[in-house]
Amino acid sequence: MTTTELIESGTLELYVCGALPQDEAQYVFEEIQKNKDVRSEVQRIENTLMNLSSEAAPALSVMNWTSILNAITRTRTLGKDTSSNTTNWGAITGWAAAIACVGGIFWMLNQNNELENQVTISTEERNMLEEELEASTDMLVANEALLDVIRSKDYKAYTLPGNQAVAPTAYSKVYFNNDTNVAYIDTKGLPEAPEGKVYQVWSLMLEPLTPTSMGLIDDNTLASNGVHKFENLKDAPQAFGITLEPAGGSESPTLSQLYTLGTTAP
């Protein structure tokens, strides 16, 4: 069938009306794709019929489209509701991430607290170590000063032996500077003073026997490491004695508690 024959046959009019059997409709469709004249004729027929039926239509309410739009929107919403029954992986992932994030924040806060505690402990330890270092340095300085005294030619050393009646094994050593009247007394050889008692050091003039209190073996006179320093002695003493006295010391020595005694005579 030629193009003109097809156009003149009336088949295209039936095609647009939807009145053709399926096989013939398929043939016309193929011709429309291939042939521009057939396509134009079909469009003309369609225009004519559309215009004709438009003329048979009364005025159409403008609300008609709104009703259609409402209906298809409602259908779509219901469709969405149905789909919401399926697992919403996006939301689940979001919530999981949020929970993990909060958990992470708590973990980090906890870690931070622990670290702060560790820093505090470390700071305290460092302070303690600094104090110990300071104490050691002080002690080193004191010991060096003491060593200087012992080595010095200005100081003479005397050993005060223990009183056989009271403390036969006790002893003490005295380093005395005649020029400055300063004495260092090493109490290493003395037993520890009992509670409520204190050792008191006396300088003695022998003719006549005159004891003068130099001071107490306590923290006030401590120079270093069991060595005590006594200054401002009146005269060069002829002997040194150490007695055990009640706490606070005594006006005169308690001879029954004389622990060590020794002269400065050569």
Next chain:
Amino acid sequence: MRQPDELILEMQNGNEKAFARIYTLYSEALYGIVYSVVRDSDLAEETLQDVFIKIWNNSKSYDINKGRFFTWALNIARNTSIDATRSKAYKNSKKNLSTTNFVDIISSTDNLNKKTNSIGIAKFVERLKPVCIKIIDLLYFKGYTQVDAAKELEMPLGTIKTRNRNCIKELQMQVLG
């Protein structure tokens, strides 16, 4: 009018704006079909709404490579209209109406809002040969097949085909082209 294939594809993909343009292009022609079957403004509007809801919901079942979109929509409009006339209430209300066709409707409709020269068209369609009116009414408005129309009008198949062409061509050339 060239078939707006891009709009149709967009509508098939769920684009409401494309659907709105399709409605603008085709609603009046389809409303004429619906009204010629239903012959009641309120029911016709409701039916037209149903037609377009069906077009939207079933848009994916239309295949651009198998036929004209208008022909596809025309079938939906005719079938939905015929369904609308099957209700008992409709049958009772319309049982005394005499048979009408598109010419009666065009002649009696107040067509002030129409874009074409309605008075001229009314005069022209009234002058169409009665056989043309019958053929176009059956094949286009009522959706008869060629065979059914031939039986109804007691004409050979070929005659139906050529008469239909000549009638439409007359419309086309005179007024509606």
